[in-house]
Amino acid sequence: MNELIKLDNVTAGYDNGIVLRDVSLTVYDRDFIGVIGPNGGGKTTLIKLILGLIKPLSGTIQRFDNQEGSFIGYLPQQSQIDRKFPITVQDIVLSGLMSAGKGLSRYTSKDKKQAFDLLGQMGIGHLAKRTAGELSGGQLQRVFICRALISSPKLLILDEPNTFVDNRFEHEMYELLQQFNQKMAIMIISHDVGTISYFVKTIACVNTYLHYHPSNIITEEQLAGYNCPLQIITHGDVPHTVLQKHDHSHDHDHDHNLTHPEDHKHE
Secondary structure (H helix, E strand, O other), rough: OOOEEEEEEEEEOOEEEEEEEEEEEEOOEEEEEEEOOOOOOOOHHHHHHHHHHOOOOOOEEEEEEOOOOOOOOEOOOOOOOOOOOOOOOHHHHHHHHHHHOOHHHHHHHHHHHHHHHHHOOOOOOOOOOOHHHHHHHHHHHHHHHHHHHHHOOEEEEEEEOOOOOOOOHHHHHHHHHHHHHHEEEEEEOOOOOOHHHHOEEEEEEEEEEEEEEOOOOOOHHHHHHOOOOOEEEEOOOOOOOOOOOHHHHHOOOOOOOOOHHHHHHHH
């Protein structure tokens, strides 16, 4: 498979200190990566690095962008829009083409049909001519997903896409993402490990360091070794949840060997 993004021993941070240290990750065409980790662990910083919004303090980032137009489609955790501004839903979706060098006056009939088709896939085609102020939070989130997809990016990054989305559409959304994954790589940040583990192909645990797990099944012992204090929800006829304590004594420990499960008592 073709490489899209390659981070090699990247360290990044801000004025108040290091957030990510010695991170290496390669994103391939048609990857579907679930990014998990605690708040403040560096997930957003990782996305900013990939988007080119910040530069690493050390290490290298390579983008293998050999296509015209948009290389990355991005859905931020909170998409901001003035609900009083009289812009239609279809035009919000079309605005995702601006990064591909198109302005409002340059949209073709093909572009407009693509926007309408995407809205239809999201179940809101009938709202194409409505304004943002007429939509619910969940409907608007679907519009923003369409905006991230309209440029047909090689990599789609979604930061907590189930925010404001109802439970029924959440499952439909992940099924749609699986369809889009046949054409593009997807990286999704989520706190809902149980849900994304059913749909993603691989998992990256981010907590200052990054641990790449080459499957969608991750165990309590592996999270302990990754120093990633998250909920684990196992798949099966009777799913159950395991809660782990976070051993702060290992926060700055660069040795990430797996610890024995008895060392981590269940809460």
